Amino acid sequence: MSAPVTVVLPADITTRRIEAQAELGALQRRREAIPAELERLDERVAAGDQGAIQEQAALRVEARYLPGKIAVLEPRVRALVADEERLRLTLFAERQQREYAESREAVASTFAALRSALYDAAVKAGFHRQNVEVLAQREAALHLGEPERERIVRSRDSGAAFVLTFAEALSRHLDGLPTHDRELLDRVTDAEMGDALRIAHDGFHHQ
Secondary structure, X not given: OOOOOOOOOXXXXXXXXXXXXXXXXXXXXXXXXXXXXXXXXXXXXXXOOHHHHHHHHHHHHHHHHHHHHHHHHHHHXXXXXXXXXXXXXXXXXXXXXXXXXXXXXXHHHHHHHHHHHHHHHXXXXXXXXXXXXXXXXXXXXXXXXOOOHHHHHHHHHOOHHHHHHHHHHXXXXXXXXXXXXXXXXXXXXXXXXXXXXXXXXXXXXXX
16 A cells, blocks of 8 residues: 655645535534434424424424535535645655755766766876885885886785775665675774775765
8 A cells, every 4th residue: 555645735725625524524414413303303293392393394304405415515525635636646746856856966966076086086096106106116226136026016005905995895885785884894804905995884874
């Protein structure tokens, strides 16, 4: 069963429906009550009580006209209920469209901010790469007998493994895939990987 559509309707629309339903309910209750009132007067009528005779006659007249009044009011109440429901659905659909448009705008805004932040990260990565290259050359100069020294420095200080781990965690988070609990990340033995995962996790849950 679907949840009821909740919107705030104009007061006059709801008021007209409530008043019509109340009027119809009162007429229906009155129609149901008249037989008992007629029966209550029977004994007095049988005894020739003129007041009771007049009262019973008035009740019969009232009972004769009540079905017609109810018949007129019932379709009016149904129409008011239907109008109110149509308006409710219309307003709800309009609200959904507004909220959807707001969400689209929010997503565009946050992705623009994310894209800008990634560009800034790429710029910083370029500077870091330059510094690593300088370090590799200078460290290699101190270890002339080790031809692999520059490659070792790049592997050690580039931060590539950190960035790759962070990027994979970021991608999973953006894709709505499950991520690890913070307590589990604290037990990661690889320092660089653990650091990247913890920073990513804390950033995702930053409020």
